[in-house]
Amino acid sequence: PTTAPTTAPTTAPTTAPTTASTTTPTPALFFNEKVDLDVVKAIVEKAKSTPALAFKDVSKDSPNAKAIEVATRLGIITGYSDGSFHADATVTRAEFATMLLKALGLEAKDPSNFKDVKDHWASDAISGLKASSITNGYSDGTFKPNNSISRAEIAAMLAAVINPNLTKETKFKDILGNWAEAEINMLSDMGIVKGTVDGLFKPNANATRSEALLMILRMLNISLDFSLDIE
Known part of the structure; x- marks a missing residue:
């Protein structure tokens, strides 16, 4: 009688099925998990369809x-x-906090944890x-809104938002020993802060409204592939 075939039945293919792309997405610059x-x-x-505000000055x-135009749209x-x-x-600490919170899309919280800003x-x-x-x-539990x-205080806040690759290489001759020296150096490397033509940063100088705004926007722009036309 006819014998059973000796050929083994077809097995499942040995080639692994096509998997989803294994390309690792570019990591977000922001390291702060709340951002x-x-x-x-x-x-x-949304800002692309939002009209800019015009200021008389x-x-x-x-x-x-x-x-300033981009900031109004945002x-x-x-x-x-x-x-x-x-x-x-000059910009107050409260004004800067408000600008930064809006730029990052963070939620406002209530009540405050600082004893001098409750109301x-x-x-x-x-x-x-x-x-x-x-x-x-x-350290005394206040915020002093x-x-x-100061320019150094802004640098410290922005450094708490982005990837903190702090560097010890001093970029400006007037920040050596400053409490925010490492943060200022890092932001300088990234192009977020800039000094004067004579190599100064003036860390203790009060920041102007336009200076503070520009530093925030430069920080955002790095994570947005420089899609913002701000300078």
Whole structure:
């Protein structure tokens, strides 16, 4: 009688099935886990269809006019009730906290963890940065919201948002030994902060509104593949 075939039955293919792409996505620059880059991108996308605000004291050829326009589209700033921006005015710690919170799309928190901002107009914004470990205030438990913010203080807050590859190489001749020296050096390497033509950073100088705004936008721009036209 006819014998059974000796050929083994066809086995399952030995080639592994095609798998999903193994390409590792480019990691987000923001290391702070409370900052969601997708939220930031959504804010930027919405800004494309948002009209910019015009300020009577900011002409198209004014320094940082581009940055100010982008910031109004992003909802970071609104200016003053009289239609002015006051680009060269100093910015308070409360004002900067509010600008930074909006730029990062973080949620405001209530109540505040600082004993001197409980009833302050920026209490929720300040608390939001505290909850995200972006600011810890002062050792006495205060935030000093109405004090003008220094350039070094801004550097410290921004360094608490982005990947902290701190460097000991001093970039400016007037920051050696400064409490925020490493943060300033890192932000300088990344192009987020810049000094004067004579090699100074002036860490203790009060930041102007346009300076503070530009530093925030430069930080965002790095994570957004430089898609913002700010300078």
